[in-house]
Amino acid sequence: MIKISISERLKEKYKEYFNKYKNETDTYIKIKEELTKVAKNCEEMKNFVRYFCKDNKLKSGYDNKKIEDILLGKIEDFNRIIKEMEPRIPNKNKKVKYNGKEIKVSEVIFKVFNYTEFSKIHKFGYTFADEMKVDVCPYCNRQYTFTVKVKGKTVRPQFDHYYPKGLYPYLAVSLYNLVPCCSICNQSKGEFNTKDKHIFYPYEDDGGKKFKFQTKPQDDDFDYFMGLGDKFNIELIPNEGVENKKEIQAIIDNLEDAFKLKSLYNKHKEYVIHIIRNSIVNNESRIEELWSNYPEIFDSKQEIIEAIFMNYIYPKDWGKRPLAKLTHDICKEFGIISK
Template structure:
């Protein structure tokens, strides 16, 4: 499955491998920290809340909640449990307990995010481009000098601490997008593991296409259709500055326009006939020359959605 502008597509084998990795991580490493939180809750008589995390199997299941409905339902259950436990208790105790939960889960997340399991899970996911912007690579390298994308908490961990290490609440993203989304309400965004701009038929479109072929400074790229998805598009522009950032790629867009003009259908057909043994289809050749990827592979190459949308727009023209 990929996010927002693009979707993170995970197959059955990937999910099974992730389940194995997170189970090992919960049972061998994370639960010792979570148990401290559970014991604190019991000591402060927050019994219903403690019951949510009083066994490894329960924590393991929380870590594998894999859709927005399940994640949202658990946030409601945990909030209701905490509110029920807070009845009859002084405000100071309630506030201190909430702070302890947040601090405790921050530590749980810190440990998880630096453990080998986090890197292995990211490698299994294979999300090589930020799903929010589709502009920056998000490679994972687990060697001497470790490199990985940042984790955006779709449901912010400051508001929903029990989901701090829920795998499908963690979105591999670039630093700019992680910072841009910050603590924004999840309801304002498409859930990366279920929906994308492609599903909503939201497209990048160029204004004044013919002029753009000659004048880079006049290139303007917009998301649309605004009439149908104006609020969603505004949210992405406010949080991630999508249109403003994409206009900085005017040199790439101009290059794409020239490539499309030079490598027209006739040229592509001619090249394909000459080198047919190297390609399984003409679409593979188009991918090589124009960078035209299928939506399922948008998470492998930056600007792949922009590229496909513009090329389709030019065909419509």
């Protein structure tokens, strides 16, 4: 729903994480060491290791570009990698011999792309979340996701794997596959296969501009237009003027499957009723009156509207406070704002 980004500084810190020794001229040392262990200890996974080698040969050394594509690629790279990688590995639940023990194929891959170590043991998970400053869940725009460290204890958002690590374990620590989000979205989405059922990809899609929230009366009861009663539903529909409305509708349906987004937003009817009531009391003339009487407090009518509804209204600020996108859409529906 809300677009997010990663700074060049964070990318450099991320790359440093995978280099075991400081001032090392080679790159991605940790990954290469684990790949070498897999090639040595698991015969059935050698074809997986060859993917990362020059000329597809174990003796030719590792291809930094292939490792970097997995670690720093985006969705276009992921789609290509999945297509190339899947034929190379056995069923992920199949048990193979690794160093004399039988473990699942997915567990072998996790030894190379170790998310547990990445997120917890070396605390990069905190660094990642703190650097990104994603204060509101980009999937639902309903929950704060602050990162805080006090007296050695940390609170941070969870990381969803846009392409699930259970299905694609080689993307488990891929930077652009990790989406800081709230626990509800992370747990709800689970192993939802976004490869087959696309949802908005927060690093590239400004999804909130492609669909909108809109009220719909139940049983032709329009009393809620006056802030009376809750006989209405909150719908998610494609925005006017967007191309490929069928495609956007399919994504909206997938958002419901993955996050129960529409169902959750219908728990916010009371919030919407307050917006409607506020829009009646604080109509255009009232906003003009406040603008005229308090020029020393407000720099613009936008600030007045945001003070009245106690939320940010315009798209550039939707990531600053929960329900900002919903507030914008309902204010637009009821004529408080025009765009």
